[in-house]
Amino acid sequence: MLKQIGVTVVAGMIVASGTTSIEAAGKAKGLLDPNRVVNIAHRGASGYAPEHTMLAYDMSHKKFKADYIEIDLQMTKDGQLIAMHDETVDRTTNGTGAVKDKTLAQIKRLDAGSWFNETYPAYANAKYKGLKVPTLNEIFDRYGKQANYYIETKSPEVYPGMEKKLLDTLRRHGLSSKQVKPGQVMIQSFSRDSLLKVKQLDPKLPLVQLLEGPQMTDVTDKELKTIQSYAVGIGPSFKSLTRQNTKQIRNAGLLLHPYTVNEKVDMQRMLDYGVTGVFTNFADRFNEVLKHTKKK
Numbered sequence: 057m058l059k060q061i062g063v064t065v066v067a068g069m070i071v072a073s074g075t076t077s078i079e080a081a082g083k084a085k086g087l088l089d090p091n092r093v094v095n096i097a098h099r100g101a102s103g104y105a106p107e108h109t110m111l112a113y114d115m116s117h118k119k120f121k122a123d124y125i126e127i128d129l130q131m132t133k134d135g136q137l138i139a140m141h142d143e144t145v146d147r148t149t150n151g152t153g154a155v156k157d158k159t160l161a162q163i164k165r166l167d168a169g170s171w172f173n174e175t176y177p178a179y180a181n182a183k184y185k186g187l188k189v190p191t192l193n194e195i196f197d198r199y200g201k202q203a204n205y206y207i208e209t210k211s212p213e214v215y216p217g218m219e220k221k222l223l224d225t226l227r228r229h230g231l232s233s234k235q236v237k238p239g240q241v242m243i244q245s246f247s248r249d250s251l252l253k254v255k256q257l258d259p260k261l262p263l264v265q266l267l268e269g270p271q272m273t274d275v276t277d278k279e280l281k282t283i284q285s286y287a288v289g290i291g292p293s294f295k296s297l298t299r300q301n302t303k304q305i306r307n308a309g310l311l312l313h314p315y316t317v318n319e320k321v322d323m324q325r326m327l328d329y330g331v332t333g334v335f336t337n338f339a340d341r342f343n344e345v346l347k348h349t350k351k352k
Contacts, residue, residue, distance in 0.1 A: 087123070087204060087239025088262060088288060090311060094333035095342050096206050097122035098316050099141060103337035104179050106172035107148060108139040109187045110198065117203055122339035124206040124242070127195065129222065131215040136160040137192040137225060143211050147171070149189065156214055163189050192222070196229040205231070206242045208266070212250035219253040226258075233260035244291055255286055263287040264313060272296035280308035291315055294326055294334070302329040320345050 085092035100112030101120060108128065116122045128141040133156060145151040145158070149166035169187030173180035195205075212218050222243075226232050231241050243254050244264040251263045265287045267275075272292045283290060289311025297314055305312050315335035317323050323345040326334055336342050 087237070088311065090306070090309075090332055092332065093327065093346065094123040094313070095120075095339050095346070096124040096126050096313060096333055096335045097339045098126050098335040098337050099128065100125060101337070101339060103318065105181075106169040106184050106187055108141065108190070109168055109184075110190055110194075111169075111184065111187060113190075113195065113199070116339050117199065120339040120343060123333070124204045125195075125199070126206040126208070126335060127192070128208045128210045129192065129218065130155040130210055131218050131221070132160045132163055133157055134159045135217075135221065137218070137221055138163060139190050139192065139195060141210065143214060145189075160191065192225050193229075196225070196231065201230065201236065201240070204240050204242075206244060206264075209243065209245045209247065209250045209254070212245065212247050212253075219250060219257060223254065223257045223261075226261075233258050233262075238262065248286075252286060262289075264289045264291050264311070266290070266315075267292040267296075269293035269296035272301060275301060275304070277304070277308065280305060280310060284308055284310055289313060289332070291335070294322060297326065297329060297331070299329050302331060306330055306332075317342070324349070 087094065097116030097120065099107035101115035102112055105112040105115055113125050117125055127139050129137050130140045130143060131137055140148065140155060142148065144154050145166060148171055149168045150170060151166040166189060167186050168189045169184035172184050207222065209218055209222065226241060239262055242262050242264055243251065244266050245251050246266040248265065251265060254261060255263060263286060265283045267290055269292065273296065290305060291313045294314035294317045302312060311332045313333040313335060314326060314331055317326055317334040317336050318338055320341055323334060323342050327345065327349055334342060
């Protein structure tokens with residue numbers, strides 16, 4: 057997940073540079089370089105495969121070579137971190153109920169793929185049936201340091217101790233801030249308290265403050281300065297961004313990674329505004345937009 061694509065904003069124009077291969081990582085701009093645009097695979101290649109499954113991650117990492125695998129975290133009844141967006145298993149498995157009320161063994165018995173075939177028949181694939189919910193340990197075991205990770209602490213108020221478990225897991229897999237290049241692991245959350253807990257546990261791990269659309273309507277320089285005191289960037293809804301507030305955020309020295317940008321016209325508009333990356337379900341589409349921008 058080290059696909060390297062650099063984008064420099066010069067006099068209102070965007071000039072892309074770099075390569076799309078993980079092997080060339082050292083030759084391109086660093087992951088935290090404000091003059092680089094990163095491609096963040098939202099829940100993996102979730103436009104084409106069941107979100108937060110190994111097949112979705114494989115597709116985004118190996119086929120599309122996105123810069124980041126994005127992972128949402130929930131925690132089971134027996135304290136295991138799993139990749140799942142919702143607090144309940146209802147939407148993305150054949151089960152029902154809250155993740156916090158189920159053991160990992162119970163979660164592992166669920167089918168996390170068939171729902172996708174039913175919901176998105178145009179992309180249905182027989183191999184999606186029966187896919188399992190991965191643990192964070194399994195994801196790290198599979199990709200190790202060959203990928204970059206953008207990890208969200210979901211509903212941390214529901215899962216006391218989630219941040220410490222996350223940091224302990226990173227450390228065991230050689231992925232703490234002292235063991236990786238800057239930006240190889242990013243931690244995001246809508247919860248400022250959760251981010252501050254992470255910062256206390258690993259002060260050098262880069263953090264991103266997620267924001268709801270309404271929070272962006274009248275964001276102040278003071279608020280951005282506060283965010284900058286603990287985070288390297290913000291992740292707002294792309295629908296809340298304008299050319300003006302994008303400039304405001306960039307002038308505050310913050311990276312800007314809006315979510316979730318799936319249509320090419322919106323991707324191009326975000327680049328024109330000057331964002332430093334996007335979350336997308338279609339990492340291949342964003343690659344195409346970046347290549348087209350480079351040719352201009």
